[in-house]
Amino acid sequence: MSNNISTPSNAPATTYNKKVAIVGAGSMGRSIAICLAMHQIPTVIQARSLERQKRAIPLLEQSLAECGEIFGWNEDEQKELLNRIKVTVDNADLALADIVIEATSGTLEEHKELYRDLDAVLRDDTVIASITSSISITELSNATERPSLVAGMHFFMPVPLIDLVEIVSAQHTVQETLDQIQELCDAMGKETVYVEDSPGYIVNRMLIPMINEAITELAQGIGSIEDIDRAMRIGANHPMGPLELADWIGLDTCLEILEGLFAEFMDSKYRPHPLLRRKVRAGQLGRKAGVGFYRYKEEE
Numbered sequence: 001m002s003n004n005i006s007t008p009s010n011a012p013a014t015t016y017n018k019k020v021a022i023v024g025a026g027s028m029g030r031s032i033a034i035c036l037a038m039h040q041i042p043t044v045i046q047a048r049s050l051e052r053q054k055r056a057i058p059l060l061e062q063s064l065a066e067c068g069e070i071f072g073w074n075e076d077e078q079k080e081l082l083n084r085i086k087v088t089v090d091n092a093d094l095a096l097a098d099i100v101i102e103a104t105s106g107t108l109e110e111h112k113e114l115y116r117d118l119d120a121v122l123r124d125d126t127v128i129a130s131i132t133s134s135i136s137i138t139e140l141s142n143a144t145e146r147p148s149l150v151a152g153m154h155f156f157m158p159v160p161l162i163d164l165v166e167i168v169s170a171q172h173t174v175q176e177t178l179d180q181i182q183e184l185c186d187a188m189g190k191e192t193v194y195v196e197d198s199p200g201y202i203v204n205r206m207l208i209p210m211i212n213e214a215i216t217e218l219a220q221g222i223g224s225i226e227d228i229d230r231a232m233r234i235g236a237n238h239p240m241g242p243l244e245l246a247d248w249i250g251l252d253t254c255l256e257i258l259e260g261l262f263a264e265f266m267d268s269k270y271r272p273h274p275l276l277r278r279k280v281r282a283g284q285l286g287r288k289a290g291v292g293f294y295r296y297k298e299e300e
């Protein structure tokens, strides 16, 4: 976990000078923007609609306050960080970007449509880095006229705290694209690993089946939510229990990742437990919904 950032004001000046835009004002888009702001990199977040643009500001303030408690930022410092983030619905902001981080939810078809639209709006040399946990980067790159400039940049929630990024090389990705993503990761203080485009990459292929197993234990009445989490925190020395981690990730995202693993490998070890499906159907998606395995205060 990051321990080299204390306050926004004393962070070292960045030499990174490329323009970064994020598409998607959801939990990951906001978390990435805060991490960029912590490292003095201004960002534009492209929201899907005016309504989502309006909603994003109080949600960003809330996320900044949560990070502030961890990093010890005061209100002025939180404002300073917020000033480095612009939320927009204007394509003109995207057209200026050197690198676009795509952080949207949706199906493969919805993503392909978005990539075709982005292709038309962005400069020809702009890199698109997808943070998807569940969709093939090669499929996304094939929807564009710039497949060599598309790669994966897989962050972990909460982004300001978790130092790893998996850089994902798709079928047509060229080295210069990976270099640009590495340069941005360096500027954000992230550690990186390189991985081929494959469901779950390195971490989620192990982590999400473990979360699914914790859900199975819960459904079978083996232990309470609190005890399953406490057992893994203390017994396996994990910083977070699997069920609280699932709430951070989002239960919909956990389900999507398992479905992707199951579809690719046809192995029953990746079959999502019905309790996970039931919670997603009920809208109990974790922190972003105010309730998952635990109950949180409402986001808005």
Ligand SMILES: NC(=O)c1ccc[n+]([C@@H]2O[C@H](COP(=O)([O-])OP(=O)(O)OC[C@H]3O[C@@H](n4cnc5c(N)ncnc54)[C@H](O)[C@@H]3O)[C@@H](O)[C@H]2O)c1
Binding pocket: 023, 024, 025, 026, 027, 028, 029, 046, 047, 048, 052, 103, 104, 105, 106, 114, 131, 132, 133, 134, 154, 155, 156, 157, 248, 249, 250, 253, 288
């Ligand atoms: N949650 C995690 O821990 C995690 C970790 C790594 C990667 N991811 C990936 O991050 C992506 C987003 O996940 P999230 O947890 O932020 O979900 P989320 O539901 O909180 O946010 C998704 C956002 O995308 C927006 N969106 C959808 N289509 C759009 C479009 N065409 N244009 C602009 N915005 C659009 C939605 O309005 C929403 O605000 C997913 O691809 C997921 O696989 C998630």
